[in-house]
Amino acid sequence: MNKIWNKALLFIISIALGIIFMTQYNTVQNVLGTDKTINEKTSDLNDEMTKLNIEKNQLRDELDRLKAEAEVNDALLKEREEEIQRIEEELNKQKILSGHYDVKGKGVVITIDADPNAYINLAYSHQYILALISYLNNAGVEAISINGQRYTNYTEIVPVLDHINVNGVALVLPLEIKAIGNERTIEASLNFVGGIVSQMTQIGFVIETEYKDEIQINKFVGDKEFIYATPIEPIEDELLEQ
Amino acid sequence: MVFIRFKSFNILIFILTIFVSAAVVHGTNVKIDENTIYLLEKINNFEIVVKNERVNVENLKHEIEVEKGKMVSVNESEYFDTIIEMNKNIQELKHYNGFTDVRGPGIIMRVSDSVSEDETIDIMDKIVHDVDITVLINDLKSAGAEAIIINGKRIINISEVVCAGPLLKINGDSVSAPFLISAIGDPEALYNAVNEEGTYAYELKNVWGMEVATMKSYNLFISKLPKFFEENYEIQYAEIAE
Structure with a gap:
């Protein structure tokens, strides 16, 4: 019995000594670190700090360079976007004027018909239609169509028998003329005393005008080939200006 | 056997004690x-x-x-390709729309008020009116005119030719008689369109006594719309319908 106690006691003592030994070792390691001396550790930290400082400065320079580059890039992109936008606006303007694109906007729909009691030969009165278009242009309209035929730079109104040909398409009464523009100026340009509407009414046309917030005018379908008119190159143009 | 094991245990304790002592000494050192x-x-x-x-x-x-991720690459060639393509389209449309100087064969016309002494003709019928010029333009277009100019005012699809008291108003400017009309196209066709019997110009000359003189030209220059018109003209109401 006594032997067993002795063995147990010695076992506990050896466990305790083992714990004390490891604790003591760990404590010293924790306080002093690894095998390095304080000076060595300080030196290592200094070295690392120096390297980090150099790296940090290089990175800051790189970041500043990138930011400056981005700023220049942004300014360039903005400038180019503005340039493209300006050119796009010019392109849109020319596209709309050409009549080769469907357009929409507020404007007027003018319906021209003949008074049942009057004899109207549209072919003989085609100059009134031409005059009406001229007065619409006077009102600053931006697009015109006659019964769906877009009035372009090369549209002719040809009197044929008792009808007219517009863009080569035969049209008879009633005519529907659509024009996109300002309601008030259109009204003023067409309906003044002795104006084109009153002249046409006098000879037996019945004209109705309806202003709408949105009308659509179809594009001209067809091609125009220039055989005789040669554009003068911009360089030649500049020389002429000089 | 038990003795030997007991001895070994004691030796273990002894060694551990030495380690602990060493560790304590190391700690104090x-x-x-x-x-x-x-x-x-x-x-x-x-x-x-x-x-x-x-x-x-x-x-x-x-x-x-x-x-670096934010940095948008500026694609030089893509940008310039876009600009070149858009400008090419603009240039073509400008030619189509009458915004470029052109050169080519055609006719020159001079139209002025009647000098007829026929008293049966009303005084108002002896004056060249806006509609007369409008019809002449239309006749020239019908004959395939590719560019028309009247007293320096280029005629395009938004040009107005309207009465402004004793003058005419074309492209917003006042124009007085005599009216010098130049048109580029097939000289023969254009000449016939304003000289053949039954044409509007023929009637003006031979019925109403207006002065109408025409000559063919094989190298006419027709200027574009003025720069201020091109720069200041803005599309306000129409937009391209997708």
Whole structure:
């Protein structure tokens, strides 16, 4: 019995000594670190700090360079976007004027018909239609169509028998003329005393005008080939200006 | 046997005791005085500073990556290709729309008020009116005119030719008789369109006594719309319908 106690006691003592030994070792390691001396550790930290400082400065320079580059890039992109936008606006303007694109906007729909009691030969009165278009242009309209035929730079109104040909398409009464523009100026340009509407009414046309917030005018379908008119190159143009 | 094992155990305890003693001695030998603790504290602080610096460096690296990601590459060739393509389209449309100077064969016409002494003709019928010019333009277009100009005013699809008292208004400017009309196209066709019997110009000359003189030209110059018109003209109401 006594032997067993002795063995147990010695076992506990050896466990305790083992714990004390490891604790003591760990404590010293924790306080002093690894095998390095304080000076060595300080030196290592200094070295690392120096390297980090150099790296940090290089990175800051790189970041500043990138930011400056981005700023220049942004300014360039903005400038180019503005340039493209300006050119796009010019392109849109020319596209709309050409009549080769469907357009929409507020404007007027003018319906021209003949008074049942009057004899109207549209072919003989085609100059009134031409005059009406001229007065619409006077009102600053931006697009015109006659019964769906877009009035372009090369549209002719040809009197044929008792009808007219517009863009080569035969049209008879009633005519529907659509024009996109300002309601008030259109009204003023067409309906003044002795104006084109009153002249046409006098000879037996019945004209109705309806202003709408949105009308659509179809594009001209067809091609125009220039055989005789040669554009003068911009360089030649500049020389002429000089 | 039990004795031997007991002995071995004692030896183990003995060795452990030596280790513990060595560890204690080692612990006391490290000489952790106040100065050491101060230095250790400084090293700890320094380590924190270095650690923060590492974080700063990592943050900078991350920031650089973000900045690089944000950098939009400016594609020079794509930009210039776009500009060239758009300008090419604009140039073609400008030619179509009458915004370029052109040269080519055609006719020159001079139209002025009647000098007829026929008293049966009303005085108002002896004057060249807006509609007369409008019809002449239309006749020239019908004959395939590719460019028309009247007293320096280029005629395009938005040009108005309207009465402005004793003058005419074309492209917003006042124009007085005599009216000099130049048109580029097939000279023969254009000439016939304003000279053949039954044409509007023929009637003006032979019925109403207007002065109408026409000559063919094989090298006419027709100027574009004025620069201020081109620059200041804005589309306000129409937009391209998709």
